Amino acid sequence: MTDLKRVPLHDLHVELGAKMVPFAGYEMPVQYPLGVLKEHLHTRGKAGLFDVSHMGQVLLRGADAARALERLIPMDVAGLGVGRQRYGFFTNETGGILDDLMFANRGDHLFLVVNAACKDADIAHLRAALEPEVSVEVVTDRALLAVQGPAAEAALASLAAEVAGMRFMDVADVTLAGAACWVSRSGYTGEDGYEISVPVGAAEALARALLDHEAVEPIGLGARDSLRLEAGLCLYGHDITTETTPVEAGLTWAIQKARRAGGAREGGFPGAGVILEELADGPALRRVGLMPEGRAPMREGVALFAASEGGDPVGTITSGGFGPSVGGPVAMGYVSADYAGGDALLYGEVRGRRHPVRIAPMPFVPSNFKR
Amino acid sequence: MKYTEEHEWLRPEDDLIVVGITEHAAEQLGDIVFIELPEEGDEIAKDDEAVVIESVKAASEILAPIDGEIVEVNSALVENPGQVNDDPQGDGWFFKIKPADPSQLDDYMDEAAYKKMIG
Numbered sequence: 001m002t003d004l005k006r007v008p009l010h011d012l013h014v015e016l017g018a019k020m021v022p023f024a025g026y027e028m029p030v031q032y033p034l035g036v037l038k039e040h041l042h043t044r045g046k047a048g049l050f051d052v053s054h055m056g057q058v059l060l061r062g063a064d065a066a067r068a069l070e071r072l073i074p075m076d077v078a079g080l081g082v083g084r085q086r087y088g089f090f091t092n093e094t095g096g097i098l099d100d101l102m103f104a105n106r107g108d109h110l111f112l113v114v115n116a117a118c119k120d121a122d123i124a125h126l127r128a129a130l131e132p133e134v135s136v137e138v139v140t141d142r143a144l145l146a147v148q149g150p151a152a153e154a155a156l157a158s159l160a161a162e163v164a165g166m167r168f169m170d171v172a173d174v175t176l177a178g179a180a181c182w183v184s185r186s187g188y189t190g191e192d193g194y195e196i197s198v199p200v201g202a203a204e205a206l207a208r209a210l211l212d213h214e215a216v217e218p219i220g221l222g223a224r225d226s227l228r229l230e231a232g233l234c235l236y237g238h239d240i241t242t243e244t245t246p247v248e249a250g251l252t253w254a255i256q257k258a259r260r261a262g263g264a265r266e267g268g269f270p271g272a273g274v275i276l277e278e279l280a281d282g283p284a285l286r287r288v289g290l291m292p293e294g295r296a297p298m299r300e301g302v303a304l305f306a307a308s309e310g311g312d313p314v315g316t317i318t319s320g321g322f323g324p325s326v327g328g329p330v331a332m333g334y335v336s337a338d339y340a341g342g343d344a345l346l347y348g349e350v351r352g353r354r355h356p357v358r359i360a361p362m363p364f365v366p367s368n369f370k371r
Numbered sequence: 372m373k374y375t376e377e378h379e380w381l382r383p384e385d386d387l388i389v390v391g392i393t394e395h396a397a398e399q400l401g402d403i404v405f406i407e408l409p410e411e412g413d414e415i416a417k418d419d420e421a422v423v424i425e426s427v428k429a430a431s432e433i434l435a436p437i438d439g440e441i442v443e444v445n446s447a448l449v450e451n452p453g454q455v456n457d458d459p460q461g462d463g464w465f466f467k468i469k470p471a472d473p474s475q476l477d478d479y480m481d482e483a484a485y486k487k488m489i490g
Contacts, residue, residue: 035401
């Protein structure tokens, strides 16, 4: 793994017995000795600590940074209050998705968190579109940790009581392990929790302090994936890509009224024509939740058919596997819009045989956010 | 007890051979969540796909190590696939096969050779 980058907590992961694997150019912990299944269940039952320092952290500064960012994403950035965060995505000219992100209004600047695999492209895209009117600063001296699960509040509040008062998608400056951290109440598991941008020098002390809490176990990328899948959250590069539009992906909730037809700042983002038209007319395909009726997991790439024999595919699975909290296989994918919206029975072809799979609402487990 | 390079173990039991995967294999696969076993009475040939295993990570196929007839399968694994992780060389066995040619076992490693292979 010589060409791979290491996260600041690399040695801690190794000490904790993590199995390190290549992921988006980094050596990352995929699981710890507890194993994916138990790590997943522990996060839903108590709390898990995730190292997501491979993700990109970017600051945008400038008098009109919010309006400028609106040129690249179909979100209401200008209307986002100080101390609040939103989910968004960069679109391309054909209405596809270049990456998804979180963006926060931190007063005199915006703070963005983008996917590791896309971060270089995202930064280039931001610089090309926004500089020099907005400065695009890549944060390289901070780790990013997430603590997720019903006991996340108790664990983090044991270090800084004020985090208990934060609501879902609030962001705040919090001193943790003696360092100035940027904390948001959000995550990627469907559970309550926090994401913490921490100066590299304090990251290990903060991680150890959280792991010292009786409720907290370290959790790898394996369980992070099954947690987000059960929560119905998209994985970029799989469930959303440059070939999928936000309307097909069912992410229109993230496109605020101000950016839609008739809104105060309608359109003005890449692919606006396609996306606003699809919003009005409906897409040809839709992302749906899928529950295989048998025990066999249906994974990415499984073709979906309307009948148990014959016919052309009506859809494809984009993410799938075993849902430890569901206790069975779960998946998501795209189907012809004719089948979306109900509980249609389809057939997924696994190892040459078709097995029944039912369209189901997501999330597959109830979300547990502190609204 | 014999071992294959594919991390299967073969244990003679009367005139049958019990087949499963080693502890090392179970650990590498991670938590097993689904198992598809052959049918009792199936005639299978060496290197035919005999068992499908899905772990939290991926699907894997277990190939038949020898020619023969599947006499018994461990159907408890269908409801409780985690048994393979818990006791891979005991309760986690997959099937019992009546060998067509018992000399096929001679091609496989003994425990010492297997341990050397996995390091």
